[in-house]
Amino acid sequence: xxxxxxxxxxxxxxxxxxxxxxxxxxxxxxxxxxxxxxxxxxxxxxxxxxxxxxxxxxxxxxxxxxxxxxxxxxxxxxxxxxxxxxxxxxxxxxxxxxxxxxxxxxxxxxxxxxxxxxxxxxxxxxxxxxxxxxxxxxxxxxxxxxxxxxxxxxxxxxxxxxxxxxxxxxxxxxxxxxxxxxxxxxxxxxxxxxxxxxxxxxxxxxxxxxxxxxxxxxxxxxxxxxxxxxxxxxxxxxxxxxxxxxxxxxxxxxxxxxxxxxxxxxxxxxxxxxxxxxxxxxxxxxxxxxxxxxxxxxxxxxxxxxxxxxxxxxxxxxxxxxxxxxxxxxxxxxxxxxxxxxxxxxxxxxxxxxxxxxxxxxxxxxxxxx
Numbered sequence: 001x002x003x004x005x006x007x008x009x010x011x012x013x014x015x016x017x018x019x020x021x022x023x024x025x026x027x028x029x030x031x032x033x034x035x036x037x038x039x040x041x042x043x044x045x046x047x048x049x050x051x052x053x054x055x056x057x058x059x060x061x062x063x064x065x066x067x068x069x070x071x072x073x074x075x076x077x078x079x080x081x082x083x084x085x086x087x088x089x090x091x092x093x094x095x096x097x098x099x100x101x102x103x104x105x106x107x108x109x110x111x112x113x114x115x116x117x118x119x120x121x122x123x124x125x126x127x128x129x130x131x132x133x134x135x136x137x138x139x140x141x142x143x144x145x146x147x148x149x150x151x152x153x154x155x156x157x158x159x160x161x162x163x164x165x166x167x168x169x170x171x172x173x174x175x176x177x178x179x180x181x182x183x184x185x186x187x188x189x190x191x192x193x194x195x196x197x198x199x200x201x202x203x204x205x206x207x208x209x210x211x212x213x214x215x216x217x218x219x220x221x222x223x224x225x226x227x228x229x230x231x232x233x234x235x236x237x238x239x240x241x242x243x244x245x246x247x248x249x250x251x252x253x254x255x256x257x258x259x260x261x262x263x264x265x266x267x268x269x270x271x272x273x274x275x276x277x278x279x280x281x282x283x284x285x286x287x288x289x290x291x292x293x294x295x296x297x298x299x300x301x302x303x304x305x306x307x308x309x310x311x312x313x314x315x316x317x318x319x320x321x322x323x324x325x326x327x328x329x330x331x332x333x334x335x336x337x338x339x340x341x342x343x344x345x346x347x348x349x350x351x352x353x354x355x356x357x358x359x360x361x362x363x364x365x366x367x368x369x370x
Contacts, residue, residue: 016150018059018132021050025060029069029080040070040078058123059132097131098156099340100149102138102174103163114309115163117329118184122161124330125337131158138166143173152177159340161333164200164233171196180343182336185233195351197343199336201233202355206325207240209360210280210306213323214250217304218368220274221251225258225281225290234282234308251278261290267297276303276368283309287322304366308358323362332356 028034041049046057061078064070072078101122103115122133134157136149151157157179162171164185174181175196183198214222222245224238242253254273260266270277281287287307294300305322335354343349 016134016156017050017052018056018063018134021046021052021056021060022063024050025064026067026069034080036080038080039076040080042077055119055123055133055135058127059134062123062127062132065127097126097129097158097344098151099126099131099133099159099161099337100151100157100179101133101135101161101163102149103135103165114329118163118333121330121333122337125334129341133161138163138170138174140170143170146173146176148177152179159344161336161340164198180340180347182340182343184332184336197336197339197351198353199332199339200353200355201237201327201332202357203233203236203240205355205357206237206308206327207244209325209358210237210241211244211248211250212360213306213325213362214245214278216362216367217276217278217306217323219251219276219278219304221254222278222280222306223254223256223270223273225256225261225279225286237308258286262293267294267300267303270303278306279303280306281308283307284322284324285309287324291321320363320365323360323366325358325360327356327358 025034025040034040040046040061043054043057043061046060047054050057061070061072065072065078068081070078071081099122101119103119119133119135126133134149134151136151139147149157152160159180160174160177160182162174162181162183164183166183171181171183181196183196185200226234226238238253245252251274260269263269270279279290281290284307287305291300291305301321307322307324309324309326335356339352339354342352
């Protein structure tokens with residue numbers, strides 16, 4: 001049985017929104033509005049009820065689950081147990097461990113799917129550990145003015161996860177807050193010693209997977225589509241890839257700007273590099289966009305794509321015509337969370353880093369017929 005909440009309200013106040021919502025739900029359980037063994041409204045219904053994001057609803061439900069008020073089941077929903085407590089024997093909502101997740105320069109609605117996957121992976125990791133994850137965009141102007149996110153300003157924050165799309169200056173400014181911190185993903189820390197924990201992509205292993213794709217796809221030349229290789233991690237992969245291809249005696253790299261892929265006759269230009277040219281892009285998102293543009297050519301799939309990152313969009317004909325080097329956001333985030341937990345427990349530990357490996361997926365339809 002599912003119970004509908006009454007008196008729809010837009011929760012406001014000084015406490016974080018997820019704590020306000022958790023308190024309201026606990027009050028409804030105690031008063032009997034939400035009866036024992038009843039099923040709570042879905043996350044989407046609660047989101048509409050309280051006029052907040054789904055991330056906030058998940059944080060509130062994480063508090064209720066940690067305190068024992070509800071049990072959550074995959075695909076079935078959340079059910080009231082009625083056995084919760086906020087006594088000293090259990091942490092109250094205001095004393096839960098809070099992990100601040102900072103992303104650079106975008107809000108939740110416009111975030112890339114990989115970035116949303118990072119936030120969701122962090123929520124899943126900490127949901128069973130008595131912690132909630134709060135999300136804020138990393139506004140560089142706010143950093144310059146030393147404006148702290150609410151959880152950090154209030155002192156509730158135990159540790160910080162930092163999205164990797166940033167500069168060493170971002171990190172140096174965040175370090176002023178004196179909180180354990182881990183940087184996830186793409187960054188320039190290989191050459192800059194900032195004394196910070198980090199998790200990154202194993203550049204050498206990623207390049208090796210691309211070399212394996214070149215071998216298995218039997219391409220005659222590898223064309224890179226990129227704007228001056230502005231992404232530090234991608235630039236590092238390309239440098240390592242060039243070295244490995246040269247040592248193996250495989251086809252050399254050729255570089256074209258991203259805009260060239262949208263130009264009329266682009267595939268005819270690629271034909272000049274070889275009858276089977278591998279087209280390498282820095283993300284599966286770009287692969288999907290370029291393939292859509294190129295489908296005006298009746299033989300648009302004569303040159304195979306190689307891309308990095310998860311498939312985006314998740315469905316589409318291009319998935320059968322692209323090899324991709326995958327690093328799931330959960331693997332990156334889980335490695336970072338493990339490092340962060342160690343440094344929350346013992347802040348005197350020296351900085352540490354970890355390289356996360358990728359995997360190669362090549363559809364059978366893409367491989368040449370022997």
